Amino acid sequence: MKLMVVESPNKIKKLEAILGDGWKVMASVGHIRDLPRDDLGIDLADFVLNYEFIPPSTFQGRTFPGGEERVARIRREMRSAEMVYLATDPDREGEAIAWHLKDSLGLDETQYMRVTFDSITKDVIRGALGKARKIDYDLVHAQEARRALDRMYGYLVSPLLSETLGMSLSAGRVQSPAVRLVVDNERRINAFKKTSHFGAVVSFDGDAWQAEWNTKPFVTAEAPYVLDEALATRAAKCRQFKVTDSQNTTAREAPPAPFSTSLLLQAASVSLKFDPEVTARLAQKLFEQGAITYIGTDSVNFSDEGLRDIRAFAIGKGWKLPDEPRRFKEKASAQEGHEAIRPTHLEDEDAGEDDPQRALYRLIWQRSIASQLADATYKVNTVSLAAVDGAETFEFKANGRVMVEAGWRALTALDAIADEGDADEPAGGKVPMLEIGSSKRADSGKLLRKETKPPARYTKASLIKKLENEGIGRPRTYPPIMKNIMDKGYLSEVKRFLQPTDIGCQLVDELVKGEFGFIEVPFTRGMEEELDHIAGGGRSYLDVVAPAYEQLQAEIAAVGTGGTMKPRFPCPKCDSGQRRYAPSGKTPFWCCTNAECKHFMDDVGGKPAERKVYACTVCDNGTMRRFKRKVGAGNLWACSNDECKHFMDDVNGKPVEPTVHKCPTCKAAPLRRYQKKDKETGKPKGGFGWFCTGTECKTFLDDEGGKPVAIKTAPCPKCGKLMYRRKGEFGYFWGCSGFKDGCKTVMDDKGGKPVPKDAKGGSKPKVGTGKIPTRVAVGVPTRVVARPTKKA
Incomplete structure (x- = not known):
């Protein structure tokens, strides 16, 4: 028997069907080991990472096995396997998981093989087995370096940041620069001062087409806008024009590139309104079903096999193709060597287990095929006109285009990322061909009032695009980056636009003030390039991690001696920082971070305030x-x-002082309010009640609005004993006190009085077996009740 180990259990059924008899497929269920949660986990003498098994987790009442239990399960099957194939995902993180499995299972070099595949199809799987290899330790070391760097910046800078700002915050090697991009952009928006300026447009042939005033002759580099409304009004009133130029050309529009991970996240955000982490999860499901190729890729090009399949499919559909397969320009930082994301079976125009998966698959299917179709072609007419008014000559220009051949737009009319509207609609309308030197009269004109616009706010899609353009992060990291900075409250989303929160701005400001290198985009970009060099074998793990640690230590030391990061809320007793604590279910408070001081303060509006005594x-x-x-x-x-x-x-x-209610029976002892509890479990049940604190008095009363009221009674219509009004899960009801003697009478409550069940026209209250709590009415001491302990 041969054993294949993958990451996701969702792949097992598909792979076993492909591999056939003699194979068993098991799943590691992602990572099995990680650095400890409550410790740095790095030996700073040699930067060895101290891994431990991921502990079991509980979610919605279910307990999921930890890494050690998952490894033990695989080890039991491994004993009867002639060879173990480690088939974790084909990227750096997957390579690291494969190494963790090899190490935890105790496999030597003769007992395992490493296989990778970009899609789950019979041909690809068979081909991958034919190219089985050993673990690529350069990829493992690159992933370990990323993990070490992320842990160092997070664990060594976050406490300093938390102490300075007075609350639990976390810095991140990549997430902090991502927040900074939004913070800096928001400040540019706030500092922007709009300029009101003017333009003009004239219409021809019954508003069939328009020409817009060319303002360039009236502006300069120092004054780029027309601010003279009178001048613009004169331009708008021009009616008689002479044609100064007329051109007819053909324009071609190439299709957009196939989806890399980043482009897919952007397109799904714009077109389907999916958050990046949702898109990543849906795409992973599609990959596990064998519907698409692997989703973690920087590439925007298909493999030769993929190109052949797409071109053959398009020919069968009668779609026009270019003479040669399309190749798109790759980013310099593209890594991993995977092809762009595409369907594995083009004949399946729909795939997925639910509507979101199907919508994402359709987006991938359309983009993949469209990227290889012929250009869209347009007939473009451009006309320049001039009108003379006094000493000024006003130039107008019209530009219109009409689609001649749809090309790739026959399959998908819009670019899922970039298009704002229908590209077939020309901006100037149906501009005709006019003879140069001929005259043309306008039907009407209009003054245009314009305003300069501030920079646009980022969306999740455009922020991912910016991160990619800046070389920050890699395909598999974009969704967790976005999730972290949103979940931690550093950014907020308003109508799909990202805005920094106050704490996000403060976090960035303190890191900039402390002159930490990782908050600077060029530093973070350079670190990503260093990780790429490790993956390529050009640098070692220590070559990158050790200098980064030394620089970080120097920066932290400089902050400590330079006093640049001062506590936002100094302690009034010792000048150390005050830190806010908000225990679950308790009132927030502030406490001095100096262990010898421990001065406590109240929380008022999120700020510390001296406690009133x-x-x-x-x-x-x-x-x-x-x-x-x-x-x-x-x-x-x-x-x-x-x-x-x-x-x-x-x-x-x-x-x-609480209001004191005297006992209505003994007239001396005060009443005390208590929480009713279930007799068997001891858990709160049934609201509150009141009892007399007098030693001899056994008086109990009900509670209404925090005040004691007499327990309501009425004679039972069956046995004549007293019925008591009780409050259950579904409201008030009445029960007979003779239930121990066999009377099971239960009645509804209407206006504080017992009525036959359903007399109110409502549903029957679910009161279980009809058992009535054995408390008594005022003056009826039929039993001694264990009194609650002294509480408010």
Whole structure:
């Protein structure tokens, strides 16, 4: 038996069907080991990474096995395998996972082979097995270097940043420059001052076509716009023109390139409104189903096999092709050697398990074929006209085009990324061919009021494009980059446009102020190039990681001695930084980061404020401290003196003596409010109630709006015993106190009175077996109830 190990369990069924008998396919389910969560995980003497198995995880009540358990399962099958084929994804991260599997399984060089494939088809899989090799350690070291660098910048800079800004923040080697791009762009937008200027347009032949005023003769480089409204009005009033130039040409429009990972993320964002992480997940599913080639690629070109398949399919459909297959210019930083994303079976025009998958597949299918079709061709008419008014000559120009051959646009009318509208509609209308020197009269004219526009805000699609153009990140990193900076609240999305939050701006400002190299785009771009050199065998792991660490340590030391990053909220006692803590379910507070000081402050509007001290109104030496109620909404105050146990209500952040309700039975002891609990589980159930604190009095009352009210009773219509009004999961109901004697009467509640069930016309309340809680009405001490402990 031969054993193949892949990353995703979704590939198993498809691969086993292709491989046939004598094969077993198992999945690592992604990474099996990683650096520790709560430690740097790097031996700084030699920069060895200290990996540990990924622990089990729990999601929605289900526990998923950790890396060690997954490896043990593979090891059991490996014992009966003659050869283990490590077939993790064909990129640097996949190569690293293959090495982790080899190391964890204890495989020597004779026991395994490494195979990679860009698509899950019979021919590709068979071809991959024929090219089986050993692990490429240059790729593994490149991935390890990326992991080490990301961990160093994150773990060594984030605490400093958190202390300075007073809250838990994280810096990132790639995510921080990505945030900076948005921050800098937003500041350019805010600093932009619009300029109002003017233009003119005239219409001809019943508004069939238009010509726009050429303002160049009236502007300069220093004053690029027409600010004279009177001049523009004169231009708009021109009617009699002479044709000064008339040209008829043919324009060709080549199709857009196939999808790389970046282009696919952008196109799905623009055309399908998918977030990058959603697109990545859907595309991975399609790859695992064998519907498309591998999604992690920088390439915008197809393999020879892919080109042959597309051209043959297009010929069968009768679509026009260029004489030679199209090759598109690659980026200088393109890596991994994978072809662009394409369908594996072109005859399948639809694929996927749900509507989002099918929509993404259709986008890929159209783009792949369109990229190899003939150019779209247009007939273009360009006319220049001139009108004389006094001493000025006003030039107008019209440009119109009409599609002659649709070419690739017959398959997909719009470029999924770039097109804003229908490209077939000419900007100037149907411009006719006119004879040079002839006269032409305009029907009408219009003054154009224009304003200069600020830089456009980034969308997720355009930010990914910017990152790619700047050489920041790589195909598999774009979705997690976007997810991290959004989830951490550094950017917000408003109508699909990205805007930096206050904390995002502060994060960038502090990193720039601290002069950290990784916040600069050229530094980050250079680091990506260094990782590429490791993958290509030109640099070693230590050649890149060690100098980066030394530089980072020097930058951190300079910040510490230079005092450039000062605490945003200094402690009023020791001048160290105050840091905000927001424990789940509790009131946020601030605490000094100096372990010897530990000065606490309240949180008011997200900023620290000195705690107001309120003396206890019962004891002499205690002060009141505010807490969030464990049950119910709001806060309460409790005395710091453990022997006092005095509680007070919270009203607008101040302690107020709670209203005292005297017992209506004994007239002496006060009543105390308590949370009703399930008799068996002890968990809160059924709201609140009140009981008398007197030792001898056994009075209980109901709770309405935080006030005690008498327990309502009525005689049972069947046995004559008392019925009690109770509050259940579906509202109030009435139950007979004689249920132990066999009376199971349960009635609905209407206006505080018992009525036969369904008398209100509503659905029947689900009250279980009809058992009634054994509390009693005022003055009916039929049992002793265990009293709640002393609480507010």
